[in-house]
Each structure stands twice: as C-alpha cells, then as structure tokens.
Amino acid sequence: MDEKVARLIQREGAAALLDRGVSVPLKDIRLPFRKPLRLRVVMRRPRLGGLIRLARVYLSLGVTAEQMNKFTKEEEMAFFATHGKQVSRMVAYTLCRGWISRRLLVGATAWVVRNWIDTEYVSAAMRSFVFLLGTDPFTNIIRSAERTNPMKLRLSQRDKGS
Template sequence: MDEREVRKVQREASEALLDLGVSLPLKEWRLPFMKRPVRWRVTMRRPRTGGLLRIVRLYLSMDVSPEQVAAFTGRERLEFMARHGSTVSRMIALTLCQGPVSRRLLVRPVAWFLREAVEYRFFMGALETFISLLGSEAFTRIISSIDRANPMKLRLSQGRKGS
C-alpha cells in the first residue's frame, strides 16, 4: 500500500475507534434575512449489534458488492436508487435510530423523511462511506499491534510469578 492508502486506513480506524460517525446533510433552507442558508445535519453512527444485523440483512438483500457500488456510472446509480432507494434509506435510518425502541418504532418514518429531505448524491455518498467503515479487513494490522502493545498482557519474564 502506498502512503495515501495507509493514512486513509489509519483515519478510518481512528474514526471507527472514536465512533465519530458520518455526517449527512439533510435539507437546506434560505431564510429572507440571513446571508447563509440554514442547514440541518444528522450523524450516522456505528450501530449496535441488533441494528447491525438488520443493516447487513438489508444490504445482502440488495445483492451488490461495495466494489460494484463504487464502479457505478451515472445511469447505473440512478437505476440502483430506483430499485433500492427505500432499502438504502432504511439502512441509513437504522444508523440514526439506535435504541431498541426507536429502532422498532421510528425507522420507517425516519426513512421516509430521509427520502424526502436528502439529496440523491448524499445518499450514495453515505452508503459508500458507511459500507467502507463496516469492514474490518484493513484494521487487522492495527488490532494485532495493539495486542502486542497491551500493557495488561503478561510478559515472558512474568510467566511464573504473574507479577
């Protein structure tokens, strides 16, 4: 891997460890007496196990790989959103509604609101970014180095006594 890819993997690992999430712009309104438009944003965070299982189930039902999504042309992206737009919006809604109650009650209304309020290009960007953050293949080196540097792990000289 070249230096850029290494830095990208390190940044994604730190974002995953800090759980910063992916910021998604919603709607932009221009008010008459303000220079800048008012922007609403929400943050998609890494879901808990129950939400993650639902997202994976929805993702697998679309029958598409991350490489295929990244390689889509303009027309293929539009066809993909026409076929799977509601599924993608439900996946994004599952990252926003993370509680056990909100995951059951609010996912469909939030998915509807996202379809109405979010631009298509942000949908695809959020999908690509979130799918890339779900994988853990690139983090195996980092995880193994953390395991070697673990201060709580017994060293060779501490094998008999344990202190």
C-alpha cells in the first residue's frame, strides 16, 4: 500500500472515530437586502441499527461504488430516476441516527432530501458515505485491539484464572 492510500485511510478512520460527519447545504433562503441564508445539515455515520438498514437499501440498488464513480451524466440521471427514493432514504438514515428518529422521521427526512437538497450534493454525499462504510481499512486496528485486550487472559493467568 503506497503512502497516499495509507494517509487517506488514516484520515477517514480519524474522521469516523471523531464522528465528524459531512456537512451538506440544505436550502438557500433569500432575504431582501441581505446575503442568502444557507441552511446546512450534517450527515454522520449511523449507529448499528441504521447502518444495517442503510446497507439493505444500498445492496438493493444492485450497483457497486466503483460503478457509481464511473457513471456518465446520462447514467447518473437514469440512476436517480430509478433509484432516487432509495438514495434519499440512505441519506435520511445518516441524518436520523437515533432509534426514535429513525423509526418516526426517516420517511419525512427522505422527502425533504428529495425536494430540497440539490442532486449533486446528494450524489457526492452518498458516494463518500458508501466509501466510508467499508470495514477493510479497520481490520488492522481491530486485530491490534484484540491483541491488547485487557480482559484477555495472559500466559501467567491461564492456570489460576486470576
């Protein structure tokens, strides 16, 4: 693995651990005699229940992340025409992270995403989240944490268990 890829994985891992999220412009409100007021929402990594639901929706699309990155403009428009509701639902799962909000507000949030957020922002946010949802870069971290687990029995503790 070259240095550039390693740095990218480390940066994304740090962002995921800090739960920083991706800020997406929601709507521009134009006020007379003032600058436009830009409303923004922050898409964060969903918790496990939302992640499972998001993964189900993503797998129902039948398209991989590599294929999405290679879309032409016409293919992207055709993709949004056929899978627009599912994409907005995926984005809604990143906005409604709690158990109650996921149960009650995902449908309304998906409607807001479809009607208020620009298509370019939705597609870019979806691509970045699909890339961040993988677990391959974190397998080394998981192995390291497993080795340094303080609850695991050490060599001298196997006989007595204390």
